[in-house]
Amino acid sequence: MNPYTRSYIKILLEHYRFRPHPCRVRKPNDKGKVESGIKYVKRNFFLGRTFKDSTDVERKLRNWMDNTSNQRIHGTTRKIPQEVFEEEERGKLKELPREEFTMLSVGVRKAYHDCHIFVDYNYYSVPFEYIGKEVEIEVGKDLLKVYYQGKQIAVHTLPEGKGGFSTNETHYPQYKRYSDTEYQEKYQVKMARIGEYAEQLFFLVIKHQRRDWSRTVKGIVSLKKNYPEKIINLACRRALAYDVHQYSIIKNICHNGSYNMPVEFNVDSGGECL
Numbered sequence: 001m002n003p004y005t006r007s008y009i010k011i012l013l014e015h016y017r018f019r020p021h022p023c024r025v026r027k028p029n030d031k032g033k034v035e036s037g038i039k040y041v042k043r044n045f046f047l048g049r050t051f052k053d054s055t056d057v058e059r060k061l062r063n064w065m066d067n068t069s070n071q072r073i074h075g076t077t078r079k080i081p082q083e084v085f086e087e088e089e090r091g092k093l094k095e096l097p098r099e100e101f102t103m104l105s106v107g108v109r110k111a112y113h114d115c116h117i118f119v120d121y122n123y124y125s126v127p128f129e130y131i132g133k134e135v136e137i138e139v140g141k142d143l144l145k146v147y148y149q150g151k152q153i154a155v156h157t158l159p160e161g162k163g164g165f166s167t168n169e170t171h172y173p174q175y176k177r178y179s180d181t182e183y184q185e186k187y188q189v190k191m192a193r194i195g196e197y198a199e200q201l202f203f204l205v206i207k208h209q210r211r212d213w214s215r216t217v218k219g220i221v222s223l224k225k226n227y228p229e230k231i232i233n234l235a236c237r238r239a240l241a242y243d244v245h246q247y248s249i250i251k252n253i254c255h256n257g258s259y260n261m262p263v264e265f266n267v268d269s270g271g272e273c274l
Contacts, residue, residue, distance in 0.1 A: 006150070008104065008138070015101050017094060033076070044069070105139040115171050119144060121162035123212075125171040126154045165212040187217045194221070195233025197240055205245045219247035227254045234259035 013020065023030035045064050051057045070082040077084065109117040111130045116123040119137055126135060126146055136147040139158070144166075146154040156166040184206065191202040198220065205213045223232050235253035239245065241263035253259050 008106065011104075012101065015097060017097075040069075102141045105137075107137050107139075108134050109137055110134050116165070116167070117146065122159055123165045123167075124154065124156045125165075125167040127171045128173045163212070165215075183214070187214065187221070190221050191217065194224070194229045195236070197233050197237040201236040201240055201245060201250075204240065204243075208245055216245065216247045220250055223251060223254060231259055238263050 009020075045061060049060065051060065070085070071080060073079070074081055074084075107119075109119060111117055111126050111133055113131055115125050115128050115131060117126055117135065117137070119139065124144055124146065130148055130153060133148065135153065138145040138147065142158055144156045144158055145152055146156075154168065154171070156168075159166055188199065188202050192199040201220070202217060205216050209216055220232065220236070223235075227235075231254055232250075235250050238253050238259055238261070239250050244250075
């Protein structure tokens with residue numbers, strides 16, 4: 001059993017507050033009584049019966065249990081199961097938890113170079129030392145937990161919607177950590193070097209994509225690998241005119257040449273392009 005599976009089983013045990021009694025490996029006689037019970041149900045309930053649907057099965061099985069199985073003299077104990085349950089066992093049972101057990105979604109993801117993993121159209125950070133490695137994920141009702149070789153390395157609250165980022169700044173190496181202000185200033189300067197329209201677009205992206213603006217801005221800056229800064233700046237000019245801020249659209253404007261087409265700007269009281 002791998003460490004992750006063991007951790008999942010532990011959560012199940014803690015929820016229902018019971019202790020398992022495992023059988024020994026390659027010792028089939030350890031669970032002989034369990035197998036005998038299954039055999040009994042197969043040969044005494046299912047044998048010779050037909051059913052219309054699952055509801056019919058449940059109804060007939062309940063009737064068989066109440067009037068046959070639990071009222072017989074048990075072959076091993078020589079007692080009536082229903083009487084044993086009422087007199088000896090019922091009082092020792094604990095109440096079930098009020099909250100239903102949440103089945104977890106599990107899987108494996110590879111940590112990207114930017115210290116994030118991709119899960120259900122959202123991005124979650126992991127410590128930088130796990131970049132390039134495969135990590136295990138556990139997605140519950142409200143939380144996503146990340147493990148590496150059985151060790152928990154990150155916990156995130158699940159965001160609303162898709163395309164969001166949940167980033168713990170401490171997951172970045174020290175030389176890559178910035179305050180929000182320092183980080184924004186760094187990329188504002190890069191956009192300003194492209195041109196005035198690119199810098200204006202930077203603020204539009206910040207306004208509409210507060211939590212994941214950096215990916216869009218980094219994408220725009222990276223366009224310099226394929227296009228002159230003048231073309232990127234004109235593409236940002238056209239994007240501003242139509243109040244759009246997605247990287248993919250700006251990339252398409254650069255690619256299809258529409259940056260040369262005339263545009264009409266909305267102008268505020270300050271005379272700046274919106």
